[in-house]
Amino acid sequence: MLIESKLPIIFWAEAVNCAAYVLNRVLIVKEKLKTSYQLFRGIKPLIDFLRPFGCSCTLLNTQDQKTKFGAVSDECFFVGYSNTQKAYRVYNKRTRIVQESYYVDWQESNTTISIFNHPSTQSQPQPSTTQLPPTSFDIPPPPPPQTVPTSPSDIPSSSTFIPTSTTNTIPPTSDIPSQSSNQTPSSETNPLLLNTDFKTLKNHPHDYIIGSIIDGVRTRSQSGLINECLYAAFLSQVVPKNYKQALEDPSWVDAMQMELQQFRKLKVWELVDLPPNKCPIGTKWVFRNKPNDRGVVIRNKARLVVQGFAQEEGIDYTEVFAPVARLEAIRIFLAHAANKNFKVYQMDVKCAFLYGDIDEEIYVCQSPGFEDPDFPSKVYKLDKSLYGLHQAPRIWYETLTQYLLSKGFSRGTIDMTLFKKEVNGELLIVQVYVDDIIFGSTNEGLCSEFEKVMMDRFEMTIMGEMCFFLGLQVEQKSDGILIHQEKYIKEILTKFGMDDSSPELIPFTAQTCLTYDDNGNPVDAHRYRSMIGSLMYLTASRPDITFAVCYCARFQAYPKESHEKAVKRIFRYLKGSSRLGLWYPKGGNFDLHAFSDSDHAGCRINRKSVTGRCQYLGECLVSWQSKKQTTVSLSTGEAEYIAASSCCCQVLWIQHQMMDYDINFLHTPLFCDNEAAVGIAKNPIHHTRTKHIETRIHAIRDAQEKGFIDIIPIETRKQKADLFTKTFEKPRFYELISMLGLISF
Structure with a gap:
């Protein structure tokens, strides 16, 4: 320092x-x-x-x-x-x-x-x-x-x-x-540092000396040793680019040895001679710093992965698909927890992919930097799955599923990553995203039992209450749950050099209109796409920027300065609204209802309409979308009808999803602010204005007849999905984000 x-x-x-x-x-x-x-x-x-x-x-x-x-x-x-x-x-x-x-x-x-x-x-x-x-x-x-009286015996x-x-x-x-009045400073000495005006002690009292006197004085050639020892006691903040750099840092060496220790503990492989006509797959070290929800590095993580691109389909693997939880499913889980007023906990499986048994015969090279000195030409035969293999996620999912089913859990019918267990009328719910697991129950004892069940089979990291999951910051409070991405916003602002920019009050003005701008100056397409991708991930908790981001995403092929300027305005809006998040209040109504809207011919380039929809569980916004329609609509009623049909499909998915929570929804209200679209959905009459509409769009009629939904007209002023179809000025914009359930914290 x-x-x-x-x-x-x-x-x-x-x-x-x-x-x-x-x-x-x-x-x-x-x-x-x-x-x-x-x-x-x-x-x-x-x-x-x-x-x-x-x-x-x-x-x-x-x-x-x-x-x-x-x-x-x-x-x-x-x-x-x-x-x-x-x-x-x-x-x-x-x-x-x-x-x-x-x-x-x-x-x-x-x-x-x-x-x-x-x-x-x-x-x-x-x-x-x-x-x-x-x-x-x-x-x-x-x-x-300022002199302080001291005893002469205290100071030599x-x-x-x-x-x-x-x-x-x-x-x-x-x-x-001085030792020599003619002493001259060396050329390496900074001229600003030559004139000293501080007193020094040549002989220190014994009481002032830390440590044993007989140990002697550390010379300047030995001074680097203590710095290395102190440095080794802390986590490394620098991520090495390759294993050679990692081997020079004691912190990363410990991380790599810890990874290999897991391999030995779980009996992942065995050292054998390479059989004839077999080709080993290479391995590689991957290094990451693991931060907490505040961005502080808490662990140096080294992962040995297989170079899966060398695998041959049909020989090294067959099936590879493994289900993962959708972000809508995570929000539904949190909304249900807020409604039932129970805590959500989080845990992580250490080296999850190493627990699954592999059926194929696969050989891999020895880990770089840790080759066996006695048998350098031998290879490892895999008995367990390994990170990087195409089939590793599927094997891990099957291993976890079989274990949970053997412990009395049942798997969701629609969401294959949702598991539940009912004990004496109390429901324990578990949501899985690869090796990250969130769970909760109205009975805290069931949560403790689930932790013990998982630790009996796997090595777990119990993280306590859910606070940081898939990039979402979750704050569980006494009166509700807050979901936001403040940390991520700061990261992307710094990444793109926008952390010192002037904040904006709204993402776009009502007059914003983007075109291909053929005469405009082109910009770096890679940087533009990276900015759009970063903003897309942010829409997981920020529906207020969904339309603006999707609007700018239409110009990723050949971005111009006008498009980059619009994207930077979104970043400036985020700079001034980083502390904005979704609020899920506890208790209260938990009925499913939805809103659909459309901006007829909203795209000025090809005159296609824009669909906007959102779904609520009580006051909790769990799903939303802004998307340009695939066909040109001939009228406002047709555009609204297509938007309502898209919203209906999402409502049906949520209804089936909630059946896994033992909650059945029928006659779900779907609010639409166009009388023509409501009439077309309720009255299946073919005439010249509807005969050309694709058959799949008419699925909303079937859902209406069977009682799954009930499409209801609503005033435009009360249409919550309006924010996903067009731009607004500040008063209406802030009114809509308040209606969506976004709050400042």
Whole structure:
């Protein structure tokens, strides 16, 4: 810290205090997956106020008498945090005193190298009595030193006194004889660091020395050893590009050894000679830092994967499909939990793909960097599935399914990733997304039993209450559940250089109209598509940007400056509304209802209409869509009818999904703001305006006749799906997002 901030060794104590303060709030205890602060206090610490040690800042001068043209603030630099109040500790350059204040103006980009004329901890030339010319900063002469009475026996005669931290004063310059008056600084020494004005102790009292005196003094050639030891005690923040770089870092070596230990524990493979006419598949190390919901790295993860692209279909694998949960299913799960007022918990299966037995005969190369020195030419024969194999996800799903079914669970009929178990009228629900599992029950005892059941068969990571799942941040509160992606928004703003942009109040204005813009200047298509892809993932919790993102996604083939400008406006809107999320209130009505809308000929390029739809469970918005229709509609009624048919299909899926929760919905109201579309759905009369409509669109009639849905007219002002079809000005836009259930937090 002192080297990076270029501060003198006199601030060593401040650096130690600051480091301890920060590590207690960010360093994760692996066994508990919590910080020391959280284990001691019971709450998660806030870290958004942390600052780089030694960064420049200014402090308002409220104590000294200022002249008319005098400076209103003093230049300072940051040295730590107060332990007695909510304040920062900063060193005042003018007064040479460490002060505590909360109102500090930060200038983190400035360096502190020229604040002092002293040797840093990295380069420490011998002090000289020769006075050098002043540097770029004119430092005023220091005030008289504040002496503290001490006993003569406490300090040797060959030492000069340094005030303790209670004085908060940097000592003045003293004349210390140099070894050679003709000594000249080396060419590698920074000229700003030559003139020292700090006192040093040649002989320290024995009481001040940490450790054993007989151990001797660590030389400069040995000083790097302690840095390596300290570095090895912490998680690596840098992701290596290949296994050779990883082998140079003790943290990543431990992660790779932990991965191979799992292979030995689960008996994944055996070392054999390669049979004739067999070709081994290569392996590769993949490295990732695993952050928590606040973005703090809590684990270095090394994964050995098979180069599955070398597999041959029909020889190395046959079936590969494995079901995964849809995002709508996750939101339905959370809406049900909010309605039943129970907690949702989360767990993760360690090395999930290694638990499934493999049927095919597959050989892989030895792991890079960990080859057997006695048998370097041998290969591994797989007994279990391995990450990277085409069939690995399917094998893991079958393994987990068979185990849960053997424990009395039943699998959903529509959602094959939903499992449930009923005990004495209490329902335990489990949702699986590959190796991530969320579960909950109205009976907390069933949740504890499920954890034990899973730990009996698999090695699990119990994460406690669900808070971060598939990129969604979930906050379970006493009166409801909040779903948002604030962390992800900050990440993509930084990724595309928009974190310092000016915020916008709405994604698009009502006058926004994009075309192919043939005469416009082209932009980087790869960057444009990356921006669209990042925003698409954000629509999982932000329906307010769904239409704007889908609108811009139409121009991914040949993006122009006008299209990129529109996308950047969406990012600026996110900059000002990052703390916006879906709110699922607890209790209350839980009936299924839906809204459908259409903007006739909304696309100015090919005059196709835009479909907008959304579905609710009570007040919980669980599904929505904005999509351009595939055919040109001849009338507004036809466009609305097509949109209602699309909404009906989603309603039927949700009805079947809720049957797995033992909830049956019939006569689901589907609200449409077009009388013609309502009439066509309820009255199957063929005439010239409907005879050309595709047969599949008329499925809504069958659902209406069988009582699955009930299409109902509604006023346009109350149409919640209106936001997914067109742009609006600010008053109507904010009215619609409030109707959708989005709240600021």
